[in-house]
Amino acid sequence: MDDVFRAIADPTRRAILDELVDRDGQSLFEICSRLTMKHGICSSRQAISQHLDVLQGAGLVESRREGRFKFHFLNRKPLEQIARRWLRAQPRENNS
C-alpha cells in the first residue's frame, strides 16, 4: 500500500494513469508520445519506462508483452482502497 502512495506522488506517473484511463493497453512509445502531445511532458523513453516499473510495482499497472511491443493496462483496485481510507468515518470532535 505504501508503494501506491509513492507511485501517485509523482505528476508524470499521474499523467500516465490519466492516459491509460483515456486509452487502456498502450505501448511504451504510445505513452511517451501522448505524454508529450497532451501533457507537455518531454521525458526520455527510459524515464517513462522507469515510471511504468514503479506503477507496476505498486500494482496500478499490469503489462503484457507481444512481439516487440509491451502493452500496459490500468488496475484500479489499489486506487479504490485509497479513496476509502479517510473518507468513511466522520472524525470525533475533541471535547476534552
Add this chain to the structure above:
Amino acid sequence: MDDVFRAIADPTRRAILDELVDRDGQSLFEICSRLTMKHGICSSRQAISQHLDVLQGAGLVESRREGRFKFHFLNRKPLEQIARRWLRAQPRENNS
C-alpha cells in the same frame, strides 16, 4: 493538488491523518505521543511539526492557536477529489 499527493506520499503524514480521523483537534504534543504509542513512530517534535506544515500547505489540515496550544483539524475535501480522479470513467479498450 500536487501538494496533496506529495503530502500523502509520506507514511508518517498518513499516520497523522489517521490520528486526526480518530480524534480531531489535537495539539502537536498529543499527536506526537499518539504516533509513538499507536504507530511506533518515534520522530522528534520538530519532525512532526514540519509534517503538519506540509499537511497544512496541502489544505489537508487546518490549525487554530489557543494560548500555548495549537489544535489541528482535518479537512477532507482535497481527499474526496483524489478519490474521484481515476475512478469515474471506465477506460476504453485499445482495439487498434
Add this chain to the structure above:
DNA sequence: AGAATAGGCAAGTATCCACTTGCCTGTCAA
C-alpha cells in the same frame, strides 16, 4: 518571579528519487 510547558525558526546532513547516459537484447520489414 522563576520554572516548566507548548511551540517556532533556521541551518546542516543524509538519504531518496527522478532523470540521464551508454550500451545491450530481441523483433520485424525491406
Add this chain to the structure above:
DNA sequence: TTGACAGGCAAGTGGATACTTGCCTATTCT
C-alpha cells in the same frame, strides 16, 4: 541479412526532502 524499431539494464548525477540540532518566543503554573 541488414538496418530500423521496441524495449531493457545498470551506473552515475543532481535536486528534493525527511530529520536533526541548537536556540528562541510565548504562555501557564507554583
